[in-house]
Amino acid sequence: MSAVPSTEQVEPTGPGGTEHPTVSREDVAHLAHLARLAVADEELDRYAEQLDVILHSVAAVAAVAADDIEPTSHAVPLINVYREDVVRPGLTPEEALAMAPAADAGRFRVPQILGEEQ
Amino acid sequence: MTTAELTPAEWAALDDVADFDEAIAAFDPVLGLEVHVELGTATKMFCSCATTFGAEPNTQVCPVCLALPGAMPVVNGTAVEYAIRIGLALNCSIAPWCRFARKNYFYPDMPKNFQTSQYDEPIAFDGYLDVPVGDEIVRVEIERAHMEEDTGKSTHIGGATGRIHGAEFSLLDYNRAGVPLVEIVSKPIVGTKASAPEVARAYVATLQDLVRSLGVSDVRMDQGSMRCDVNLSLTPAGNPVFGTRTETKNVNSLRSVERAARFEICRQASVLTAGGEIRQETRHFDELAGTTASGRVKETAEDYRYFPEPDLVPVAPSAQWVEQIRAALPELPWVRRERLQRDWGFTDLEMRDLTNARGVELVAQTVAAGAGAGDARSWWMSYLAQQANSAGVELSELAITPAQVAAVIGLVSSGSLTAALARKVVDGVLAGEGEPAEVVEKRGLAVVSDDSALQAAIDEALAAQPDVADKIRSGKVQAIGAIVGAVMKATRGQADAAKVRELTLKTIG
Ligand SMILES: [Zn+2]
Numbered sequence: 001m002s003a004v005p006s007t008e009q010v011e012p013t014g015p016g017g018t019e020h021p022t023v024s025r026e027d028v029a030h031l032a033h034l035a036r037l038a039v040a041d042e043e044l045d046r047y048a049e050q051l052d053v054i055l056h057s058v059a060a061v062a063a064v065a066a067d068d069i070e071p072t073s074h075a076v077p078l079i080n081v082y083r084e085d086v087v088r089p090g091l092t093p094e095e096a097l098a099m100a101p102a103a104d105a106g107r108f109r110v111p112q113i114l115g116e117e118q
Numbered sequence: 119m120t121t122a123e124l125t126p127a128e129w130a131a132l133d134d135v136a137d138f139d140e141a142i143a144a145f146d147p148v149l150g151l152e153v154h155v156e157l158g159t160a161t162k163m164f165c166s167c168a169t170t171f172g173a174e175p176n177t178q179v180c181p182v183c184l185a186l187p188g189a190m191p192v193v194n195g196t197a198v199e200y201a202i203r204i205g206l207a208l209n210c211s212i213a214p215w216c217r218f219a220r221k222n223y224f225y226p227d228m229p230k231n232f233q234t235s236q237y238d239e240p241i242a243f244d245g246y247l248d249v250p251v252g253d254e255i256v257r258v259e260i261e262r263a264h265m266e267e268d269t270g271k272s273t274h275i276g277g278a279t280g281r282i283h284g285a286e287f288s289l290l291d292y293n294r295a296g297v298p299l300v301e302i303v304s305k306p307i308v309g310t311k312a313s314a315p316e317v318a319r320a321y322v323a324t325l326q327d328l329v330r331s332l333g334v335s336d337v338r339m340d341q342g343s344m345r346c347d348v349n350l351s352l353t354p355a356g357n358p359v360f361g362t363r364t365e366t367k368n369v370n371s372l373r374s375v376e377r378a379a380r381f382e383i384c385r386q387a388s389v390l391t392a393g394g395e396i397r398q399e400t401r402h403f404d405e406l407a408g409t410t411a412s413g414r415v416k417e418t419a420e421d422y423r424y425f426p427e428p429d430l431v432p433v434a435p436s437a438q439w440v441e442q443i444r445a446a447l448p449e450l451p452w453v454r455r456e457r458l459q460r461d462w463g464f465t466d467l468e469m470r471d472l473t474n475a476r477g478v479e480l481v482a483q484t485v486a487a488g489a490g491a492g493d494a495r496s497w498w499m500s501y502l503a504q505q506a507n508s509a510g511v512e513l514s515e516l517a518i519t520p521a522q523v524a525a526v527i528g529l530v531s532s533g534s535l536t537a538a539l540a541r542k543v544v545d546g547v548l549a550g551e552g553e554p555a556e557v558v559e560k561r562g563l564a565v566v567s568d569d570s571a572l573q574a575a576i577d578e579a580l581a582a583q584p585d586v587a588d589k590i591r592s593g594k595v596q597a598i599g600a601i602v603g604a605v606m607k608a609t610r611g612q613a614d615a616a617k618v619r620e621l622t623l624k625t626i627g
């Protein structure tokens with residue numbers, strides 16, 4: 001992972017730390033909102049606990065990774081893979097829309113978008 | 119733009135906001151401009167779909183830009199080169215190594231549920247752009263220029279306003295999804311005070327000029343290939359701490375950039391003066407009203423949960439490649455202007471007015487089409503400028519090409535048209551009546567150059583006013599005006615006055 005701040009990258013309490021939950025009810029509620037999931041109030045504690053277990057398991061890696069090891073984002077050491085700027089045929093509109101749950105006037109039709117204005 | 123250009127409706131909309139001068143007296147505006155430029159590559163950023171503007175919906179899509187399972191993106195090398203070109207022209211450092219990142223959000227304009235962008239590793243960073251504002255140069259520091267992809271186009275159906283609110287469903291066209299973008303982010307621009315709106319406009323205009331000269335985008339704000347978000351906050355005069363900023367989107371013309379900044383200064387000042395707080399939010403610019411309206415409360419950078427894109431390998435432009443691109447950069451527009459000014463022999467003032475009216479390239483093209491520089495300048499800066507002004511458009515948006523202007527100039531110099539007739543021909547071209555020669559033909563505008571026709575008109579005029587001939591013979595040459603006037607009337611203004619004068623004198627002899 002990069003050094004990008006993320007609500008998901010909660011710092012573990014220590015190497016393999018297990019002292020107290022590091023994911024709060026509020027964290028779960030916030031993540032649920034970002035994922036547009038309806039999570040019931042009584043589920044918040046349960047998911048906080050479960051996510052905590054996952055985070056602490058992953059944090060075990062931090063215990064063995066020394067400071068001199070760069071965070072890895074790619075498994076293969078490749079750089080500069082480029083494509084030529086040449087148009088190639090893609091899908092026809094019929095092919096593209098055939099896979100859509102709903103279509104209208106050559107466009108993908110999606111349900112009402114709630115709570116957003118872009 | 120000055121406030122004098124506001125329409126009555128715009129003035130009315132300003133009623134509930136602070137007066138601009140009072141706002142500026144109490145607060146210092148801080149500007150931040152984010153400009154998106156759609157690159158003019160043939161294909162999209164990560165797939166080989168075409169990028170043609172205005173194609174039928176979903177005719178330029180493939181498994182990659184529709185995010186079908188298993189489809190893998192590959193970077194368009196030309197887009198990277200264009201991004202580097204923009205970075206270099208903005209005096210930026212070019213990252214020797216950088217990655218793409220996923221910006222996660224839920225919105226159907228990206229079928230992937232994320233937009234591929236760059237986060238903390240932009241391809242270009244720490245540059246500047248010198249912006250002419252009136253007689254001064256304002257240096258705008260550039261924070262970064264990063265690569266990303268455009269989103270699809272949504273149409274909201276069922277709402278009264280065509281917006282999401284009240285819509286029953288939305289329709290998506292993914293032709294634009296994946297078109298390469300470069301986002302250019304300025305550092306906060308401080309200390310501009312009352313000229314902040316003008317600086318905002320001048321910055322975007324200069325950037326447009328620069329990017330166009332690089333040949334990497336057609337930078338058409340009306341078609342969305344250049345878009346601007348105006349960030350603005352106010353800080354009490356003299357206070358070094360920035361206030362809460364708003365981000366105004368949908369700012370689709372240079373004039374709107376200035377109006378949006380101006381409106382936000384007035385609106386925020388009125389909220390703050392009344393003891394209120396500014397919400398950090400996205401606002402929408404309403405072109406018609408000239409106002410901004412509240413949109414959503416902005417998600418923070420953390421909420422986008424950026425992480426490095428695992429499906430794309432890092433971009434690591436070699437120093438050699440970057441230097442090659444630098445060496446091949448075209449002449450920058452302001453350097454080119456200095457050269458053209460020398461070639462054309464224009465004064466500083468003439469050149470500055472032409473530049474401010476964004477007419478340099480138009481004059482250059484008119485000259486290239488065979489017209490004299492002075493004639494070309496005078497057409498674009500007087501008659502055509504008036505037409506553009508009254509239509510509220512840029513010179514370049516007028517429905518006449520530099521070649522057509524050159525053709526009209528040619529008809530005047532060959533004596534086929536008088537200046538007055540030439541203006542009518544231009545009116546015809548602007549009205550869509552065809553090429554200048556066709557307009558001359560259709561409207562019957564050619565100068566009456568047939569000497570016998572003119573002679574007949576002169577003879578008739580002299581016969582009708584016998585005393586005039588005597589006056590002229592006795593030395594009162596100015597009396598000839600009566601004859602010239604009569605002839606012009608008889609030929610419906612289509613005679614060359616100098617010619618009529620010459621023929622009349624010969625007749626009286
Ligand atoms: Zn595609």
